[in-house]
Amino acid sequence: MSEHKKNMQQVRVTCGCTNMQIVKVHGPLPADIALAAVNAATTVPEMRAAIENPLLGLNLTEYNMLSEAAKNDVAQQLLNNRPASGYPSVASVQAALDQAVNQVVGLAAVNAATTVSEMRAAIENPLLGLNLTEYNMLSETAKNDVAQQLLNNRPALGYPSVASVQAALDQAVNQVVDLDNIYVQAGAVGGNGSRANPFGTIPQGIAAVNPGGTVHILSGTYPITSQIVVNKAGITLKGEPGTLLFLQANIIAMLITAPNTTIDGLTMTSNIPYAKEFIQIGGNNTTIINNTIYGPPQALPMSSWIVNRAIVSQGGLAISVMNNTFHSLRTGMYINPNVTGPINNNVVYNTKGGFLVDRAFTTFLGNSWGTPPNEFDIVLLVGTTSGPPYDNLALLSALNNNATISDQR
Numbered sequence: 001m002s003e004h005k006k007n008m009q010q011v012r013v014t015c016g017c018t019n020m021q022i023v024k025v026h027g028p029l030p031a032d033i034a035l036a037a038v039n040a041a042t043t044v045p046e047m048r049a050a051i052e053n054p055l056l057g058l059n060l061t062e063y064n065m066l067s068e069a070a071k072n073d074v075a076q077q078l079l080n081n082r083p084a085s086g087y088p089s090v091a092s093v094q095a096a097l098d099q100a101v102n103q104v105v106g107l108a109a110v111n112a113a114t115t116v117s118e119m120r121a122a123i124e125n126p127l128l129g130l131n132l133t134e135y136n137m138l139s140e141t142a143k144n145d146v147a148q149q150l151l152n153n154r155p156a157l158g159y160p161s162v163a164s165v166q167a168a169l170d171q172a173v174n175q176v177v178d179l180d181n182i183y184v185q186a187g188a189v190g191g192n193g194s195r196a197n198p199f200g201t202i203p204q205g206i207a208a209v210n211p212g213g214t215v216h217i218l219s220g221t222y223p224i225t226s227q228i229v230v231n232k233a234g235i236t237l238k239g240e241p242g243t244l245l246f247l248q249a250n251i252i253a254m255l256i257t258a259p260n261t262t263i264d265g266l267t268m269t270s271n272i273p274y275a276k277e278f279i280q281i282g283g284n285n286t287t288i289i290n291n292t293i294y295g296p297p298q299a300l301p302m303s304s305w306i307v308n309r310a311i312v313s314q315g316g317l318a319i320s321v322m323n324n325t326f327h328s329l330r331t332g333m334y335i336n337p338n339v340t341g342p343i344n345n346n347v348v349y350n351t352k353g354g355f356l357v358d359r360a361f362t363t364f365l366g367n368s369w370g371t372p373p374n375e376f377d378i379v380l381l382v383g384t385t386s387g388p389p390y391d392n393l394a395l396l397s398a399l400n401n402n403a404t405i406s407d408q409r
Contacts, residue, residue: 037056039082044072044075051093058094062098062101073100074100077103081096099129109128111159113151116144119148128165129162130169131166135169138176138180138181139180142177142179142180146173150172153168171196175194175196175197177192177194179213182209182214182215183198183205184198184217186200186220187200195216202217205217206230211232213234213235218240219241221244221246223246224246224248227251237263243267247268247278248270250275253279254279254280255282259285261286261287262289266291268293270308273295273296273298274306274308277334278311279311280314281314281317283317285319285320286313288311288319288324290322290323290324293324295329303352309330309333310331312334314336315338318340319362320342321344322342322346323346324347325347326347327348327349327351329350332353332354333354333356334358335356335358335362337383340362344366348377349369350374352374353375353376353379353406357379357381359383359384360384362389363389369401373404376404377405379408382408385409
């Protein structure tokens with residue numbers, strides 16, 4: 001259909017005589033003209049006139065409940081957010097109008113709040129459209145502190161825009177000390193554990209965090225010359241991308257003594273090979289996930305390598321080891337007697353033995369093996385059960401990407 005015919009209207013004309021005619025009028029539809037006015041508006045009054053034009057057909061129910069000043073703010077937002085090529089349809093104007101109304105109403109609530117609870121309700125209102133990802137990680141106490149900061153720092157005339165509220169929120173979140181979320185930055189001095197002013201060492205973070213909280217280890221290199229002891233129940237050590245723990249002493253780098261802890265997202269290595277494990281698990285229900293642990297190069301043969309290991313688990317514990325990468329070590333993991341739990345989806349290569357099972361009962365699923373290959377991927381040591389979960393070695397191999405298994409039972 002040509003554009004000429006597309007815009008052709010049929011208008012029924014009734015007169016007092018007996019004749020009736022169908023008149024065809026060529027030209028833009030009224031809604032098209034009204035939309036053009038929205039896209040041509042350059043001032044708040046022009047935008048208001050355009051969106052309030054009934055020929056545009058917008059639903060103005062919520063808009064009409066606003067004060068004149070708030071309507072002006074909505075019109076300004078429509079001007080500010082108008083695409084370079086204009087709003088393509090009436091529906092797009094309606095969506096932009098609804099969003100602007102919600103944000104203007106939400107911003108008014110932020111500026112009217114006088115208590116912490118009112119401020120929290122205002123900023124947590126999804127219609128305001130704030131990014132609350134970091135805020136939502138905070139404890140309730142820390143959220144209250146953030147809301148108080150927003151009250152204290154609110155300009156005399158109020159926050160002028162949603163963007164200004166977002167900036168103030170982000171600053172408050174970064175500055176608040178949340179004992180459930182402590183931050184560490186290598187080399188930082190005089191910190192208090194907030195994101196904006198982090199502690200300088202991992203032990204400081206562990207000492208400060210609440211049981212069950214998270215120590216966020218920010219990007220950087222952390223020289224390890226004394227043992228890190230994870231001794232608070234339920235805490236998580238969470239490494240950001242670019243976090244490296246660099247062992248420089250003949251010690252076990254990390255000893256886990258508390259239950260229900262998680263080590264997530266760390267990279268660990270050493271300056272020279274040490275006959276120690278990087279992590280020793282001594283706490284029940286420990287989860288080791290998304291870590292990379294590797295040693296410095298050692299000359300072949302592997303039988304002459306110093307016995308450095310990624311992980312050693314003490315006996316009788318429940319553990320979970322998932323989605324890690326271990327390589328260039330004498331042993332990926334040594335699993336002591338009566339240890340149980342899943343060892344899944346890890347990548348292990350360039351070791352003499354990927355996983356050494358010493359009378360344990362851990363299950364293996366989805367593990368894979370890189371290059372250079374391990375001498376053996378899974379080693380079942382003397383005394384390990386011949387029953388489940390190690391009764392069917394062909395299946396065990398198949399479930400772990402054709403693992404090579406050394407059966408020494």
